[in-house]
Amino acid sequence: MNGFHYEAKSGKNAYLTDERPVYTIGIALLLVAFIAVCLIILSSGAYVMSKEDFDQARAGADRQTEYVSAVNKAEELCSQLDRKAAEPVSSGDSGGETASPSGTNDAVWNAADSVITVEISGGGTLEAGVSETGGIHRIAWTKVIPNGSRTDEFQEQTLAGM
Numbered sequence: 001m002n003g004f005h006y007e008a009k010s011g012k013n014a015y016l017t018d019e020r021p022v023y024t025i026g027i028a029l030l031l032v033a034f035i036a037v038c039l040i041i042l043s044s045g046a047y048v049m050s051k052e053d054f055d056q057a058r059a060g061a062d063r064q065t066e067y068v069s070a071v072n073k074a075e076e077l078c079s080q081l082d083r084k085a086a087e088p089v090s091s092g093d094s095g096g097e098t099a100s101p102s103g104t105n106d107a108v109w110n111a112a113d114s115v116i117t118v119e120i121s122g123g124g125t126l127e128a129g130v131s132e133t134g135g136i137h138r139i140a141w142t143k144v145i146p147n148g149s150r151t152d153e154f155q156e157q158t159l160a161g162m
Contacts, residue, residue, distance in 0.1 A: 063122055070118040070126040071142060077107040077116050078130060078137040123147045 108117045109130075116128040116139070124146050131140040 066120050066122040067126065067144065070120045071128070071139070073107045073118045074116040074126065074128040074139055074142075077109055078139060081109065081130075081137045082135065120144065 106118060109115075110117065114130045114132070116130055118126045118128070120126055124144050127143050127145060128139045129141040130137050132138075
């Protein structure tokens with residue numbers, strides 16, 4: 001007997017052949033498989049995006065830490081200037097520059113321009129403008145100059161006031 005046959009006992013539709021019945025795959029099973037594949041793809045995409053966000057956040061935190069460290073070195077040199085502890089740079093023509101007395105040359109003071117220059121460990125240079133009021137030196141502005149840029153090309157200030 002060939003053709004469509006409904007089995008009342010099992011409640012399944014079957015196509016009967018001479019040897020064995022062939023059962024149809026239900027739409028519910030296909031839908032469940034499709035949803036499972038979609039969830040796997042969605043979760044792997046979310047993982048990749050969160051990993052990128054984490055890496056970018058860590059790089060940003062590292063840059064911020066290096067920037068704050070450079071500002072701290074500039075503040076330390078301001079404090080030394082207040083105590084008259086800064087000494088002239090010993091390398092040839094200093095052009096009015098002085099460095100920290102520790103000899104590390106982490107921060108360089110240019111008295112002619114009232115600017116402190118600090119090399120940032122991650123790359124680039126921090127320039128801090130200094131104002132003096134009553135013998136007290138304060139950082140008035142800062143800017144970060146990326147590697148390979150000239151000072152006159154990069155004019156954006158990252159911190160103003162004080």
